[in-house]
Amino acid sequence: MLEKLAMLSVNTNAGALSALRNLEANHKWLETLQERIATGYKVASVKDDAAIYTIAQRMRGDLAGIRASLDSINRATVAVDVALVATESISDILIEMKGKMASLLSAQKNNDDAAAEAYTRDLDAYREQIKLMISSADFNGTNLIDSGNDIISALANSDGTETLDFNHQDLSFGGALITLTDDQEYSMEEINNSIDNVNRAMGHFGTASRRLEIQHEFASKLHDVVERGIGRMVDADLARTAADLQAAQVKEQLGILALNIANQAPNSILALFGRR
Template sequence: MATVSVNTNVGAMVALQNLNKTNKALNESQTRINTGLKVASAKDNGAIYAIAQSQRSDVKALNAVTESLNRAVSIVDVALAAGEGISDILIQMKEITLAAQDTGLDDTARATLAEDFEALRNQIRQVSQGATFNGVNIIDGSQTSVSPLSSTKGDKMRVEAKNLDVGGTIVTLSSAATFASVTAAAAQFAAVELSLKNVSGALSSLGTASKQISSHITFVSKLSDSMEAGIGNLVDADLAKESAKLQSLQTKQQLGIQALSIANQAPQMVLSLFGQ
């Protein structure tokens, strides 16, 4: 037979311990529902928290990589648009220099064609120097390359700059190119044809670079999404499970309170032994 004592209520002690255990579990479940996380701090699970934090840092680093790649693709795309404009200008210049080789033209007509040629030549310079994004221009000769980040380890991609300004190795026309005779027009015609061929090659290279950067942006985005999903698998709470658990714990809490109340009344049985 269990000892009946007014000094030590073992039943109440056990009931209180169980109630405290239930309350602790209930608080944990409520916290998980409120935060949506089963591992919200290192106290919940130190190893998992450390892994999740490491992965979170990598995701943040990937955001920096994405921003760098987005800037780079914008720089290249602006250069491409300008380069296509320069190619169109060269086509017009080719037409003009071919027309100027007509021996039936008088000097006045040829001079008018030369003025148009010079205006287009100057326009090439304006277009090449205006192709700037975020302070960077890769077709005016001011840059040798652009190197965006490609990984969280600091690796970089490299896009070679293409000098499409007049007087360079691609647009071989000099900054003072013009003509005043059939012979001079023929010489400029040849220079324009070579420049047009060179610009087409440069545009092909820039187009390939833009496509490569865009593909890498897609890869980085998918990698970031996969890492975030992995973090979620580690730390996210199963809210359906926690909801069901909460209901059970709330019921268990009410029963624990009643059990403690009953246990606290046990010492009063002693009074009946004394006829009270």
């Protein structure tokens, strides 16, 4: 009994100090677990894990770039699809014009002036409709088929160093593709040439639309992969965190009990004086 009491001191309670250190450490761990449950992150700041947080921040920057790329692709896709729809419609009208032109030539050969005049009016109406379609094929200030020189570009990576660029196709009357002029001098040769040229332009926009679709699909998958990668590094496993929280709460209760027991140890010194 005296040997045990020889290690006791009323000034320094080693057992209480040890219990207090353990209690403080567990309390900090408990606070960490509570924060993880509140935020959903196991690495919420650089103080939690400097290396992981730095990597995650860099990946978040890449993710922002990928989102910008997806937005750019979406805008380019709409502009290209508007041009594609207009070009398809113009091709259909030119085919109708070819039929009217054949009828006009037949009427002219038969000296049927009334019919020839009617067919010419139809051709004029088709020409004006094509002009209207060309001027209406505008998206966000970009028209890929008028007499201008607009091009459309889409970001192809997260840092903007690579782009998908698609050229303008001039479908205006009297241009390089639609060789018909604004006057009433229609010819079957010019209509056939215009049909062939417009169909090539249609193929150009069709290919552009498909390339943008493929790039969008790739960028979307890349976005998901990067987002999941960030989550694996910084997100908390809430199921495990909940279990750890329950264990930490039990440890805190036991730590308080251990500290109380340690604080009672100096009372044993009173036994030396015959007091309790």
